[in-house]
Amino acid sequence: MRILVVEDDAVLADGLRVGLRLAGFTPDHVATLADARAALDTTPFAALVLDLMLPDGWGLDLLREIRARGRDLPVLVLTARDRTRERIDGLDAGADDYLGKPFDLDELAARLRALIRRGAGRSAGWIEHGALRLDPVARQAIHAGTALKLSRREFAVLQALVERPGRILSKRDLEDRLYGWDDEIESNAVEVHIHHLRAKLGRGFIETLRGIGYRAAEPEGPPSPSRPRA
Numbered sequence: 001m002r003i004l005v006v007e008d009d010a011v012l013a014d015g016l017r018v019g020l021r022l023a024g025f026t027p028d029h030v031a032t033l034a035d036a037r038a039a040l041d042t043t044p045f046a047a048l049v050l051d052l053m054l055p056d057g058w059g060l061d062l063l064r065e066i067r068a069r070g071r072d073l074p075v076l077v078l079t080a081r082d083r084t085r086e087r088i089d090g091l092d093a094g095a096d097d098y099l100g101k102p103f104d105l106d107e108l109a110a111r112l113r114a115l116i117r118r119g120a121g122r123s124a125g126w127i128e129h130g131a132l133r134l135d136p137v138a139r140q141a142i143h144a145g146t147a148l149k150l151s152r153r154e155f156a157v158l159q160a161l162v163e164r165p166g167r168i169l170s171k172r173d174l175e176d177r178l179y180g181w182d183d184e185i186e187s188n189a190v191e192v193h194i195h196h197l198r199a200k201l202g203r204g205f206i207e208t209l210r211g212i213g214y215r216a217a218e219p220e221g222p223p224s225p226s227r228p229r230a
């Protein structure tokens with residue numbers, strides 16, 4: 001899941017990028033409101049981590065702009081200004097959550113997962129699609145009772161395909177989800193990930209719609225059991 005981090009403290013921003021990547025996210029970072037606006041206009045993000053005190057303005061101004069445009073992007077406000085009145089102002093301006101500095105990276109990752117999950121209309125922490133069960137926290141995939149060994153990006157592709165059943169994702173959609181600005185993308189990377197997933201799940205699990213993209217096939221049978229076979 002692609003996350004935009006708006007934070008002007010370079011040391012903290014580097015720590016956020018490392019921690020969020022380890023938690024399974026694909027984080028991109030900007031340090032100003034101007035760069036944040038440009039990023040949000042050109043790149044689809046699953047969530048926004050927003051500092052308030054930035055070199056060119058107040059983070060809540062950007063938040064109000066996002067909501068005034070009708071965008072429901074999950075926003076977590078991250079700031080050292082953790083007084084009650086300021087938390088209230090942030091939530092009233094459209095923030096979905098609020099976390100004061102200093103903070104625990106595991107808690108930040110958990111809050112982001114919860115925001116994204118609710119934004120997708122899910123209440124459970126896992127995803128089930130037919131015989132497949134995904135646990136985004138543990139990054140574990142179980143298919144027909146058997147645990148699968150997936151790379152980080154294979155897991156991300158699979159999650160993207162099954163978290164909103166029936167949705168068609170283009171190659172560009174998947175690239176935008178998998179790769180940050182600093183990542184190099186090989187021309188056939190998505191096709192390789194799809195090929196590997198079909199080898200592990202069966203060729204019929206992922207459908208190709210020529211010239212359009214990919215989607216998870218309609219599930220057959222009951223959901224998978226929660227425990228893998230020995």
